[in-house]
């Protein structure tokens with residue numbers, strides 16, 4: 001189930017950016033101060049560098065930056081700006097908790113604990129994961145992250161961010177993306193500008209995979225494609241076709257799995273696009 005988020009971008013700005021300015025200096029934070037959320041911030045005038053939760057973030061023109069909060073982020077985040085004179089401006093903001101769709105099936109156990117190891121699979125998977133991690137790792141100056149995101153495909157939402165199954169008491173990995181069910185061959189388009197960092201397959205789980213760098217560490221991944229229409233290194237504009245919906249890799253039906261990462265954090269892409277826009 002889609003979690004209703006009470007805070008619009010404007011409300012967040014109103015709630016967070018106010019507060020008494022400190023020595024006339026203010027932070028502006030627009031977006032979702034929630035688990036899985038993304039904010040576009042403007043640091044106080046005179047800022048030379050910014051850290052969010054202790055991690056340095058890339059500072060763009062006009063002192064703008066991007067920050068994201070993982071699925072299980074704690075109740076607050078700390079923004080610190082270091083000014084030219086060495087002074088630090090600090091702001092602690094609340095991060096709203098989310099309620100995730102957790103399904104427990106006590107009778108189901110999988111896989112059996114004595115499943116034989118498969119060294120060939122493991123070796124191939126290690127290579128794949130390293131390649132995917134490398135595609136996520138960059139922090140480029142691309143500016144797609146400053147745009148209004150569009151839905152990359154149209155169809156019913158068949159899987160939401162953060163959901164998790166507990167089988168026989170064992171929690172499985174949470175679902176860290178958004179599933180859009182669509183007929184095979186439906187176009188998958190770029191939700192925002194970016195540069196293609198990875199475009200091939202099939203990967204064991206992801207199938208045919210495209211990863212798009214929107215800049216400042218924000219990277220979209222599009223999984224299970226039946227066809228890929230872009231090349232690594234290619235610059236694409238919002239709305240350009242990346243490939244076609246399919247069910248390559250581990251998928252039980254044709255759908256697009258859209259994942260969004262910011263550095264090591266896995267974010268909820270559904271928070272960036274207009275609610276209901278998936279049904280066109």
Ligand SMILES: [Zn+2]
Nearest residue numbers: 159177179257
């Ligand atoms: Zn999925």
